[in-house]
Amino acid sequence: MNIIIAILIFGIIIIVHEFGHFLIAKKNGIQVDEFCIGLGPTIIGKQVGDTFYSIKLLPFGGACMMGEDEERPGENAFNNKSVWARMAVIFGGPFFNFILAFIFSIIVIGMSGADIPKISKVEKDSPAYEAGIRKGDIMIKVAGKKMHNYREFSYYMYLDYDGGKIPITILQNGKEKNINVTPEYDKERGQYLIGITWNGYQKVGPLKTIEYSFREVGLQVKITLKSVKMLVSQKLGVKDLSGPVGIVKTVGDQYTQAAAYGFKTVFLTMVNWIILISANLGVMNLLPLPALDGGRLLFLIIEAITGKAVSQNMEALVHTAGLILLMLLMVFVMYQDIVKIFM
Numbered sequence: 010m011n012i013i014i015a016i017l018i019f020g021i022i023i024i025v026h027e028f029g030h031f032l033i034a035k036k037n038g039i040q041v042d043e044f045c046i047g048l049g050p051t052i053i054g055k056q057v058g059d060t061f062y063s064i065k066l067l068p069f070g071g072a073c074m075m076g077e078d079e080e081r082p083g084e085n086a087f088n089n090k091s092v093w094a095r096m097a098v099i100f101g102g103p104f105f106n107f108i109l110a111f112i113f114s115i116i117v118i119g120m121s122g123a124d125i126p127k128i129s130k131v132e133k134d135s136p137a138y139e140a141g142i143r144k145g146d147i148m149i150k151v152a153g154k155k156m157h158n159y160r161e162f163s164y165y166m167y168l169d170y171d172g173g174k175i176p177i178t179i180l181q182n183g184k185e186k187n188i189n190v191t192p193e194y195d196k197e198r199g200q201y202l203i204g205i206t207w208n209g210y211q212k213v214g215p216l217k218t219i220e221y222s223f224r225e226v227g228l229q230v231k232i233t234l235k236s237v238k239m240l241v242s243q244k245l246g247v248k249d250l251s252g253p254v255g256i257v258k259t260v261g262d263q264y265t266q267a268a269a270y271g272f273k274t275v276f277l278t279m280v281n282w283i284i285l286i287s288a289n290l291g292v293m294n295l296l297p298l299p300a301l302d303g304g305r306l307l308f309l310i311i312e313a314i315t316g317k318a319v320s321q322n323m324e325a326l327v328h329t330a331g332l333i334l335l336m337l338l339m340v341f342v343m344y345q346d347i348v349k350i351f352m
Contacts, residue, residue: 011261016068018260018279020046022106022287023070026294029105030098031073037094039075040085046071059085077305078325088321096309099302106291107226110284114222117280120273122210123221126159135204140190142179142205149185150178157224159207164228166192168235170201229288237296256286299331 024046031044040059045051047065054063065071075098077087087095126148131138148156151165152175174189192201213221260282267278297307304327312318 011257011264014264014279015257015260018282018286020068020070021283022109022290025105025109025287026102026290027071027073029101029103029108030075031101032105033098033101034073034075034087037090037098038085039087039090039094039098040083041073041075043072043074045074048072078321078328080321088318092309092313092318096306096313099305099309100295102302103291103294106287106294107230110226110229110288110291111222113280113284113287114225115218117277117284118213118218118221118225121277122212123217124158124160125208125211125213126156126162127208127211128205129208130206132204135202136190136193137203137205140177140188140203141181141186142177142188142190142203143181145181147180148177149180150176152176158221158228161228164232164235166201168232168239175203225284226288229285230292233289233292237292298335299327300329300335301331304328304331 027044031041034041042059043061043063045054045063045065047067048069048071049065049067051063052066054061056062075087077095079086080088083089087098128137128142128144128146128148131142131144148159148162150156151162152169154161154165156162170192174191177188177190179186179188190203192203194200195202260279263278263282264275267274294301295303295306297303308319308324
């Protein structure tokens with residue numbers, strides 16, 4: 010069941026990504042040879058106009074094939090379109106991942122509410138209590154950054170806090186109050202805490218639901234970029250990465266836990282995974298790395314600036330080399346995931 014759920018989640022995300030490429034290509038009059046759901050041999054398919062629509066044997070994602078690595082005659086060929094049209098098509102995939110994350114965020118927040126940073130409990134004699142934080146206070150800023158939901162504070166503590174006092178602005182009895190809190194290290198949990206509990210998810214109106222949905226996608230984008238930055242700065246290592254095997258296990262574990270609370274909890278848990286992975290895929294695909302959409306965009310940006318396209322042979326060589334490196338990294342990460350499972 011775990012594998013089926015994971016395949017469904019990844020399938021939805023990848024198909025939406027490829028549909029983004031497909032839709033923008035069609036809007037720009039670019040010939041799409043084939044749009045398929047799944048991979049491998051074709052089970053069923055139909056030619057409609059210039060495009061062959063098909064369902065494949067293996068239920069892993071999908072693809073939009075439009076000959077972007079080929080030289081073709083005709084004005085509807087991908088490489089014969091303007092550089093701006095080609096950039097729009099390449100950007101369409103990641104953009105649709107952000108749209109998917111936004112739509113699903115509306116569903117989640119509409120059903121369960123937003124995690125407004127309102128404090129429901131302050132442990133007596135805790136750093137928060139000593140600093141003057143009380144039940145019912147709302148966090149407005151932490152370390153100079155605005156807080157729109159409680160998880161932003163949690164992520165700050167996990168990813169950014171490096172010791173010392175934290176300047177926090179709270180709304181207390183209708184008035185803003187600036188305080189400084191020095192977290193204490195909890196050996197049992199292995200993290201710094203200030204001794205507060207938040208109010209949980211709270212229902213909001215339609216406009217606030219849309220606002221918090223935008224903020225949800227923005228938060229996931231910010232966390233992904235922060236993680237990339239930590240990898241580059243070596244605060245995180247390759248060993249900290251998790252691949253498909255690790256994600257399947259985690260999704261499966263959370264599915265099992267959620268199943269005890271009924272269908273609604275299972276549904277919201279899986280939709281939250283779609284939001285997380287879709288936003289993550291959107292960001293990662295825009296990184297200027299070979300074989301990714303961001304790598305292709307980089308070549309198109311160079312063309313737009315210089316007025317001259319990079320040699321197709323050179324671009325193909327770079328993307329092939331990048332794909333090989335990405336595949337090697339994926340194999341290494343999958344090996345790590347398997348070792349972690351059986352250790």
